[in-house]
Amino acid sequence: MRTRKAFFALALGIAVVVAAGCGRRAQQPQAHLRILALNWPQAPVEQRLADEIFTPRTGIKVTLEMNTYDNVEVKMKQVINSRSSDYDIVHYDSQWLGQFVAANGLERLDTPDYLDSPDAEISFDDFLPEYAVVMGKYPTDASEVFAGRFDRYRDTPIYGLPWATGCQIMFYRADLLKQAGFVDEQGNAKPPETWPEFVSIAKALTKRGVRYGAWTHAGRQGDYITQDFFPIMWANGGDLWDSKAWRAQGVINSPQNVEALQFYCDWNLKHHIVPAESANWGNEEVFNACAQDQAAMGQFWATFGAALEDHDRSKVVGKMAYAVVPGFRDGRTGKIRRAAMYGCQATAITAFSKHKQAAWAYIQWLMSRETQKAILDDPTSAFVSAREDLLEYTKSRNPRNRAALESGFLAHDFWNNPEYSKLLDIVQRELNLAFIGQKTPKRALDDAARDLQQVLDASPFRPKGA
């Protein structure tokens, strides 16, 4: 009798535990999406909105793992090589796309499972092509896309949709320019229109006691010095390579580029308008120089502007203004030729995800007008939407967004082929050496051209006939 009672009690206990477990399972989300995300200011806002809106609506839990820029690239390469399903979605930069696609690491989105599905709630055409094509399609030739020839890529495979949009823009201290007399007819601070004007304003500001009239990130690490020098190079009529012939020799070391590099190195070596230490600077140091009132103007990513308006982090709240980057005046036409460094990231589904449909549901929600507008409405997000139907709304949020979107029409980008990392490393090394005066601009670009060509010639990804 006693044994039977004990047995009954035990069975009841097990039943209660199982029922409780089932109950909890019923409340558990259907899937847990893990996103390999960049630690841009919009990421925490995206996480908050996902927790508040997406998860309650769908039952799908979302975790954004926010990483530094370099870390995302390294981690994604590890994910691809180990065919890991650790991440369902990845935010990638446009230059990495070729490497990831060549290694079959991303899910193609122009298929009936995704964008071509009759139930798809978003379309590739919802986004500004200046941003979406280079970011999301592969293979593309950035120079053709930025020249507006989008139709050539109508049938090119799609791997990602625009997550973060932007270009390097001109940040300038309106108060300092005004005090120095650089004003327009209305008495507002007038930013430099051309690069020579930029130098003369910076020199004047330095003479007036501003510690440094300008800044630049000319560091060896990452892609810092290239992202500041390339817009000057493109504006001067030069180019990085011949993308059709896969040729760097004679292109990157062209006379225009040597002239442009000499002009850029003079900022440090001749005019001393930028700190000599900027040859070791990245975003962090440039931000500190701005925020600590040490330097007056330069190229920077629009995203960082939001933190400069934060009293806890910045001494220059309300003093910074924004414009498109300067250019060079064309001797024949008299027009100013400008070029802006493209800096956008896309979001994509990893090829090894075990929750591809949940990931697609999330991307559709994230890219919807409603969610993009909600991210824009949070001022801490420093967000610029690439949705065409939010273009005017995005511009109206703040002057940084306006400058960033206007720069989209001046944008140029790096190589996005699978050899990108090696090509970048060569150019970073040579530009950095020229900037500190260890090599003449001509020798640095000649050496870069020689080494770039070796990599391009030996590449297994070189197209036939190139």
Next chain:
Amino acid sequence: MSAAAPPSAMQAAHQRYRWFPYALLLPALVVLVALTIFPLVFSLGVSLTGYGLGRAAGFVGPANYAQFLRDPSFWLALRNTLVITVFAVGIEIALGVCLALLFRESLPGFRALSLLIFIPMMLSPLVIGFFWKFMFDSTFGVLAYVTTLLTGRTVSWLTSPPLALAAIIIVDTWQWTPFAFLLTLAGLQTVPPQLYEAASLERASAWMRFRRITLPYLRFPLLLAVLFRTIDTVRIFDLVYIMTGGGPGDATITLSVLAYRYGFQFYEVGRAAAVSWLIVVLINLLVMVLLSFMGKSGAATARSTGSGRAR
């Protein structure tokens, strides 16, 4: 007792449990094979392939090694690694000995101060790299400010090739001198005080006391310090990566930074494994030299101290 006598109970138990010591060793052996020997052998195999992002791991033989021997970046990285190792370890040992000799005198406040000296050794190299990078920066840094005051011109520590290398040596020295100090201090405790008393009676000079008494007792701890610091410094990565990223140009690139570049930036895993193996070979060569020196030195120490006199 005849030769054919049965074994005792003790011997029988010994025979029966002959496997027992091996069983005790087994867990350690499994861990060693799984975590050290297998990865080492596997990476040797990888270094002979063209394994990379999205590429099949085809066998390429010694091509990765041959490519590095022709690559100027490799020789530059090797030179920088050896320069940093020789200067940093040399200065750390010299400063460590000086500090230990100073702190042996029990002056007031030295006990608390010696605790402070150990702090750099306990910090993460990443943290150290970040704050020294800012200290060396000519716009924000206190060190650059001081050098500018002293020299009258802006000193750009991290953007001048020779100064950038010197900056890395300074920071490594700052972090690891306490290690040499610790070992030297421990070595000093082993010197019998009677020897100094006898030397005083003999009117030996301070230098003679140091050379004939202190140094022989310190030889072994100092060689240990050199051994550990050499192994560690040849692998230097964190400080260089954070402070200069190998720049300006490639002026401060080291073998580990080169391996990182190939492994994680270019994702050419075969080549990264080849550099790593070259680092292993270099470390082993240096360790063999130091160990043979330690063997000779141990014998010399034994001769010059107590056991030597006894003979």
